[in-house]
Amino acid sequence: MATEEFEGEVGPHGGGLTGTISDWVNDHIRTVLLGPSLVALFLVFIYPAVMLLWLSLQNTRGFGETFEPAYNYGRIFGDPTFWNAVENTLVYSFGSLVVSVGAGLIVALALNKLVNQRLRDAYSTLILISWAVPLSIVGVTWQWMFNGELGVVNKVLIDLGVLDAGYSWLSNSVSAMIVVILADSWSRIPFATIVLLAGLQSIPQDMYDAAKTDGATTWQTFRHVTLPYLRPSFFVAGLITWMFAFRAFAIPFSTTGGGPGGATETLAIYIHRFGIQLLDYGFASAVSVFLVAVTLLVATGYVYFILARMQEIEV
Template sequence: MATEEYGSDVGPHGGGVSGRISDWVNDHIRTVLLGPSLIALFIVFIYPAVMLLWLSLLNTRGFGETFEPAYNYGRIFTDPTFWNAVENTLVYSFGSLFVSVGAGLVIALALNKLTADRLRNTYTTLILLSWAVPLSIVGVTWRWMFNGQLGVVNRVLLDLGLLSSTFSWLTTSSTAMGVIILADSWSRIPFAAIVLLAGLQSIPQEMYDAAKVDGATSFQTFRNVTLPYLRPSFFVAGLITWMFAFRAFAIPFSTTGGGPGGATETLAIYIHRFGIQLLDYGFASAVAVFLVAVTLVVAAGYVYFILERMEEIEV
């Protein structure tokens, strides 16, 4: 009788410390599997987000901190340099979006034409090398390339006779923004190309065969077959590319630093100027909240639009 009672206290994994641990893990499997992820989510996302929102409600201008919820947000909409940063950010992000997705489509179409899988994989790997370069290195490299005195771009244009003297690309307002857009696009083209290439390879070959039988030209096939099937890939590549470009800091900061005269100062550089250089981290946090809020609203609306379009395609 005593033996039976003793045996009833032993779990399915036996007695001892290891057995009791195994029984506890088996009884709390959800906690074991989700616990580390939830802790990491709290540390990496939830806690910083809450602290960012709290700091945005503090007046940190000058000495000390005071709780003034409307102070920083009122300053945002009355500061003309803020709206200049918003305008620059929109130009920068949408310019990068159009260039990177457009060039990515051209590269994806070229790669899709390759019949040898080994050759296609080789070119794909080489394209991805530019995506692996840190963004700060990309910015420094492009700053050197477009240097007004020693840049390789000026040297090439002078040798070709397209320039009669050196040109200061990064200190001229009309060209500085174009340079950082090209630099950002160069770093994001591989991602767009890979996403679009995956979309191209998922198109059934029967659709192209049917278009050929109907006598469709190459342009008609591209417009009526390729583009409709590529819509989901365009949506994914466009959204992710825009989100990263909208919040970009490394390339604009390392290339122009926001100059000349604020011509390339994006919201990320604006936040850095107030939070790091001027130590007004309350106002910088408020701008960061605005930046995150705009990104979330656009992303949510974009995803909703994608779902609506997908339902129309399925119907």
């Protein structure tokens, strides 16, 4: 008597639990690859952004919360200290951008001249050490360096005869802003250096040989060969440096605390004052929305400009 046996369908990876899991992963490969990233994106970015926007529409002064969409934003544009923070942030961010990218270019050019690859790598590693230092430590270090009584800067200047007595750098609005800009630039020079050094090493040597054959001077070679090829690197270094400096908090807060008299109070410190010290987190959220919106608008416009310029270069 013949016996018929029923055999279930078996996937390409065989039967059993392991084969079943492998078949499911193979059939849902997009979900498997993108799922964790999408969940992380939602938890880290989308949900906090939605909550930030929602809190910015709440009146949190006093007890409880009330939904008043225009309340906090009306306070923003009517507060003179807000515009002072905006001005300080612009001065701080663009000052850091100019100094860090300019100094990064000089250091990158010097490193690119080194023939010994091991020596170049060693110097590059040493430069990156300053990038690894926490920003709060950078701020405290620079605060002590420019201390009016015990600072090493005053000590050196007095020994050189430049100053007769110690100068209180952080008590003057102009010098305090210069100090925090220099401190921020110092922490961002390594990034600009590495980006620009990579751009320099990507320039074909044939271009320099052709310029030398044509009798071009060092300045002419730098202007007509080096700078045009470095444009993409300048774009990347400039945008990222400005974005981080525009949102900077640790260095100006740990160096001056926003003083003297609000002279170095950036938008990040302004947000901290209202959100943490005064517990007016609805207003602080509104200022944060403004900060993020400006950053995104500038970044989008900058990238659009980059793409347009790159197309012109390719043409």
